[in-house]
Amino acid sequence: MIVDLAIITVKAALVVLMVLNLAGILGWVERKGSALIQDRIGANRASILGFAGMGLVNTLIADPLKFLTKEDFIPRAGDRFLHTLAPCMALFPALVTFAVIPFGDVLNIGERSINLQVANLTIGILYVFAMGSLGVYGIVIGAWASNNKFSMLGGVRGSAQMISYEVAMGLSVIGILMVYGTLELQDIARSQATLLRDLMPTWLGFLSPLIGWLPAWGIFLQPLAFILFFTAAVAETKRIPFDLPEGESELVAGYHVEYSGGKFLMFFAAEFAEIVAVAGLVTTLFFGGWQVPYLMRDGFHFPWGGTLLLPHLLIVLLQVSAFTIKVVFFCWLQILLRWSVPRFRYDQVMRLGWKMLLPLALLNIVATAIWIVAAQ
Amino acid sequence: MDSASLIFYLLATLLVIASLMVVFLRNVVHCAMALVSALLLIAVLFVTLQAPMIGVLQVIVYAGAIMVLFLFVIMLLNPAALEQQRGLWWGFGTLLALMLAGVLVPLVATNDLPADPVAATELFGSPEMLAKSLFNDYVLPFEIASVLLLVAIIGAVVLAKREN
Numbered sequence: 001m002i003v004d005l006a007i008i009t010v011k012a013a014l015v016v017l018m019v020l021n022l023a024g025i026l027g028w029v030e031r032k033g034s035a036l037i038q039d040r041i042g043a044n045r046a047s048i049l050g051f052a053g054m055g056l057v058n059t060l061i062a063d064p065l066k067f068l069t070k071e072d073f074i075p076r077a078g079d080r081f082l083h084t085l086a087p088c089m090a091l092f093p094a095l096v097t098f099a100v101i102p103f104g105d106v107l108n109i110g111e112r113s114i115n116l117q118v119a120n121l122t123i124g125i126l127y128v129f130a131m132g133s134l135g136v137y138g139i140v141i142g143a144w145a146s147n148n149k150f151s152m153l154g155g156v157r158g159s160a161q162m163i164s165y166e167v168a169m170g171l172s173v174i175g176i177l178m179v180y181g182t183l184e185l186q187d188i189a190r191s192q193a194t195l196l197r198d199l200m201p202t203w204l205g206f207l208s209p210l211i212g213w214l215p216a217w218g219i220f221l222q223p224l225a226f227i228l229f230f231t232a233a234v235a236e237t238k239r240i241p242f243d244l245p246e247g248e249s250e251l252v253a254g255y256h257v258e259y260s261g262g263k264f265l266m267f268f269a270a271e272f273a274e275i276v277a278v279a280g281l282v283t284t285l286f287f288g289g290w291q292v293p294y295l296m297r298d299g300f301h302f303p304w305g306g307t308l309l310l311p312h313l314l315i316v317l318l319q320v321s322a323f324t325i326k327v328v329f330f331c332w333l334q335i336l337l338r339w340s341v342p343r344f345r346y347d348q349v350m351r352l353g354w355k356m357l358l359p360l361a362l363l364n365i366v367a368t369a370i371w372i373v374a375a376q
Numbered sequence: 377m378d379s380a381s382l383i384f385y386l387l388a389t390l391l392v393i394a395s396l397m398v399v400f401l402r403n404v405v406h407c408a409m410a411l412v413s414a415l416l417l418i419a420v421l422f423v424t425l426q427a428p429m430i431g432v433l434q435v436i437v438y439a440g441a442i443m444v445l446f447l448f449v450i451m452l453l454n455p456a457a458l459e460q461q462r463g464l465w466w467g468f469g470t471l472l473a474l475m476l477a478g479v480l481v482p483l484v485a486t487n488d489l490p491a492d493p494v495a496a497t498e499l500f501g502s503p504e505m506l507a508k509s510l511f512n513d514y515v516l517p518f519e520i521a522s523v524l525l526l527v528a529i530i531g532a533v534v535l536a537k538r539e540n
Contacts (some may be wrong), residue, residue, distance in 0.1 A: 082405065122502060126432045133440025137412070140444065144405060144451050152451070159448055163441065183503055 003112075011118050015098050022331065023272035028059040030272075030335050037339045067268075070261035075147055078258065082145035087259065087266035090138025093131040094273035100124040101280040102186040104290045104320045105297070108312055116290070116320070117186050124185040125177065128281060129170055132236060136162045138270065139238070139245055139255040146258035154254025157346065158245030162236060164353040169232035171361035175225040175368040176218050176285050189289030192217050193296065195303055201375040213303040215293045218286035224364045226286045228357050233281065235353065237274040240338045244346050279330035283323065290323040383424055391417045399469075404450050408443060415439045427501030 028043075032055050035042025043055035046062035074083050104116030121127050136159050143155020177183060180191045197212025199221075211220075219226050235242040246254040256267045283289060294300050295318060299309035310318075344352070394417060397410035415438045422431030510518055 079403075079405070082409070085409075121428060123429050123432050126429070126436065130432045130435035130440060133436050133444075136440070136444050137447075140447055140451070141405075141409070144447075156448070156451070159444055163444060166440075 007112075007114055008118070011114075011116075012099070015103070015118050016095060019095060019098050019273055019276050020269070022276050022328075023269055024060060024064075026272045026275060026331055026335065027063070027268070028056055029332065030338070031055060031059050033332075033335050034339045037336070064265065067265040068262050072261045072263060073258070075258050078147040079145040082141050083258075084263070086138050086142030086145055087263040087270070088138075089141060090135065090270040091266050091273065093135040093138075094270045094277055097128055097131045097277040098280055100127050100185050101277075101284050102189050102289055103323045104316055105190070107316050115186065116316070120186060121184065123183050125173060125183050125188075125285075128185075129166070132169075133166055135236070135274070138267070142259070142267070143255040146255075148258050150251045150253075150257050151255050154245045154247070154251045154257070157247075158238060158255055161238070161242065161244060161349060161353075164350060165232045165235040165242075165357070168353055168357035168361055169229060169236060171358065171365065172225050172228035172232060173285065174361075175222045175364045178365070178368050178372060179218075179221050185284050185289070188218075189284055189291065192288040192291050196220060197303070199375075215288060215291065217288045217291075222286070222364070222368070224360065226282070228361050228364065229285065230278075230282055232353075232357055233278040234334060234337065235349070237271065237278060237334070239271065239275075239334065241341045241344050242349060243343060244349055247343065275331050275334050276327065278334065279327045282330050283326040287326050288322075290319040292318050292322045295319070380424070384421075387417055387421050387424070391421070405447070408447050408450060411446075412439050412443050415443065422501075429501050429503055429506060 031043045034040075043058035044052055046052065046058040048057055048061075051057065074080055099118040100121050102115075102117035107114045107116055119127075139158040139162075140155050143151040143158070146152075176188070180188045182188060182191070192215060194216045195212060196214045196216055197208045199216055200208060200212065214220050238245050244254075245251075246256070248254075251257070256264060259267060294302050295310075295315060297315070299307060299315065301307050391414055394410050394414035398407050398414060401407045401410060415434060419431040419434040419439070422428070422434060
């Protein structure tokens with residue numbers, strides 16, 4: 001009992017700290033990465049005894065200190081309570097989403113086997129959408145409590161955008177759920193260990209030598225769903241090209257224009273925690289989660305013959321590292337996206353969500369259903 | 377008292393407090409946020425009753441979609457302008473509360489509860505069970521409801537188009 005409780009606490013603490021740390025490091029990656037892309041030097045002012053560490057001192061020590069020591073300004077005509085509550089409501093869903101994302105298979109220590117996932121919910125993916133749908137409160141309440149017209153415009157834009165893209169995001173995942181037949185993210189990750197040739201119907205057998213050796217990752221089974229999901233998820237994080245709620249060139253800073261100091265830091269951290277959550281979801285649903293291709297519970301089983309047995313701890317280490325590398329890659333991809341494309345116009349955002357992503361997601365569901373029936 | 381009923385009474389107390397706040401707070405946005413917390417507490421209640429699926433759907437549908445639209449409307453209209461006809465709403469609310477009490481009080485007074493309640497099985501409220509009853513036993517009402525929703529959507533589009 002006590003040991004179980006301790007294990008759960010350690011897992012939860014580990015995941016929350018990992019997400020927060022990664023979010024902090026992403027702040028540095030965003031600064032230095034944008035400088036790299038735009039051929040600038042980037043953050044390099046702050047240093048400790050002459051050590052600037054590629055801007056790490058600047059973004060990881062100097063910036064948070066400056067945020068936390070600034071005046072916490074609350075507009076006099078605003079709502080004191082809700083103004084303070086809003087950043088918490090923005091940060092909370094971003095942090096708890098990771099609870100159902102598995103970061104490894106089972107770790108066996110002695111008699112005990114530990115599922116490397118904080119909460120093993122049968123409804124895993126629905127929990128993710130439930131938490132995602134709460135994320136909109138942070139910006140709506142923050143915008144309203146500031147009692148500022150720019151904030152209000154940003155909040156209205158943000159809520160309309162997030163509700164629109166939630167629909168497309170939810171429907172784009174249905175194809176994945178149909179293929180793997182489960183809502184549980186650990187089961188989805190485990191299902192991606194099989195090879196494509198094992199899933200192929202006999203009348204497609206001629207393709208087996210060509211692509212049969214590929215693992216049955218979501219990206220190979222549902223490529224369209226990946227594009228739709230990733231687009232909708234980036235729109236949910238409200239980053240460029242979908243950062244209309246902030247739109248600094250027209251709305252100053254949109255919904256967080258009246259925020260300063262620690263509360264602004266919370267909005268800032270929520271954005272990066274959302275990036276990590278999106279990367280974790282994309283990895284789990286479409287890129288095999290913690291799977292290393294051909295690595296089973298006892299070692300590598302290559303499709304062209306040959307096995308390589310490995311000790312259990314090494315396998316777990318490889319899986320957790322694979323998950324981390326994939327997540328970091330997708331975080332980097334999202335930051336790269338921000339500095340590569342310009343912002344949409346608002347009508348373009350709405351048209352993309354309702355007239356392109358939504359019909360394509362519905363088409364994907366129908367096509368997947370036909371495929372499943374035909375493959376039987 | 378075992379831990380399950382302790383959790384229930386804790387949740388029920390918080391739920392009653394949140395619901396009272398919905399009624400008695402003066403600011404409409406505060407009321408809406410109190411309603412959101414009440415809905416989230418109901419979702420937790422479902423989770424403690426072995427129905428996580430229904431709890432999560434409660435969050436997605438009510439807290440995540442309907443209440444956001446409520447807030448949207450409250451913010452676009454002026455909340456101060458909505459507080460003019462307090463007396464009328466108090467009368468209407470009292471009437472509804474009396475009707476609800478008329479149903480609930482005899483039910484609680486006779487204490488006609490099942491003597492031997494059966495614990496929910498693991499499959500109760502699971503996606504599989506929900507899908508089976510929705511798409512096998514109740515497929516016709518389900519389809520009728522979807523047609524009704526479609527009609528409502530088309531109606532909304534037609535009304536919105538007429539204005540410009």
